[in-house]
Amino acid sequence: MNVPTARCAPTDPTATSDRASLVRRARGRDEQAIRELIRQMNPRLFRVARGMAGSDAEAEEIVQETYLLAFTRLDGFRGEAQFATWITRIAINCALMQRRRAQPSKEYDTVKEEEADGVLPFPVQHTELPEAALGRAQIRALLEDAVSQLPPDLRLPFVMREAEGLSVGIIARQLDLSSVTVRTRLFRARRKLRAVLEQRVAGGFESIYPFDGARCSNMADRVIAGLALNHVGR
Structure with missing residues (x-):
């Protein structure tokens, strides 16, 4: 399916109710739904990943790994917490794993696995001169x-x-x-x-640490390609 790539933009808080529908469609490998979820979550996940990674490139790897894990394990998302909370926790754990691989002898803080009610808010950006x-x-x-x-x-x-x-x-x-x-x-x-x-x-x-435009669209393309490879490999 060929779906036009969209520029990343700050997520409208009122769109949260639509996210459950997108998640349901993504479980069925609806490419448009997957791309829209990526568009919505890219700024937040990149910012969190960049907070732990040493470079933009490492952060992008973390975000891509997060999406591949999340979209191949959507059946495990029970909906007890917000999708944003669930996938953000995956991103943090992916970043921790990357750091452990780089420095296996060093101990790091871990993240609780159980679902929580809190949602990571994303600040609204306004048009500027x-x-x-x-x-x-x-x-x-x-x-x-x-x-x-x-x-x-x-x-x-x-x-x-x-x-x-x-x-x-x-x-x-x-x-x-x-x-x-x-x-x-x-x-x-x-x-x-x-x-x-x-x-x-x-x-x-x-x-700091924006993630939009072509970088956002390219992330969606890479995730879709990765999911296709995982599906073929089964």
């Missing part, structure tokens, strides 16, 4: 470079808090950490960043 967009892009580049210098155990909680706007309690539950540990890591992350950023980029963290 060209001049404002240019300035924002420059700030984003500076932010991404600075945030990327943080070690992964500090970077992920920081991105979840500052970019995704999650509460300390939700971050603690998602990462199976105590609230005290999360607060400590956030403090350490901010302290490392403050000297470079405090005078120039206050309030700009919601713009």
Whole structure:
């Protein structure tokens, strides 16, 4: 089936009710439904993956692996939690596995497997004037470079808090950490960043690690191709 690829865009919260229908169709390998779910989830999953990965390329690998795992295991999605929560947890676990493969002797935090009620919200982005967009892009580049210098155990909680706007309690539950540990890591992350950023980029963290345009469309193409190969191999 040839389905036009769509540009990624921030998900409209009112579209959540339609996601259950998309998931049902995706279980039947409806390509259009799979592409739409990828379009909706790409920005969030890439941001979370990039919070743990050392580069954009590694983050894209994590996101692709997440989709392949999720869409081949949809029968295991019971619907007790939001689809966004379920697939985000898969993304976090894929990132953890990648880190373990890279450094097998190092211990990392793990994520609880049971379903939870919380949903990772995605901030709405608004249309900007060209001049404002240019300035924002420059700030984003500076932010991404600075945030990327943080070690992964500090970077992920920081991105979840500052970019995704999650509460300390939700971050603690998602990462199976105590609230005290999360607060400590956030403090350490901010302290490392403050000297470079405090005078120039206050309030700009919601713009980091975007995932849209051709990158979004290419992700959908790769996932569809991977799912086709998995199906043939059965």
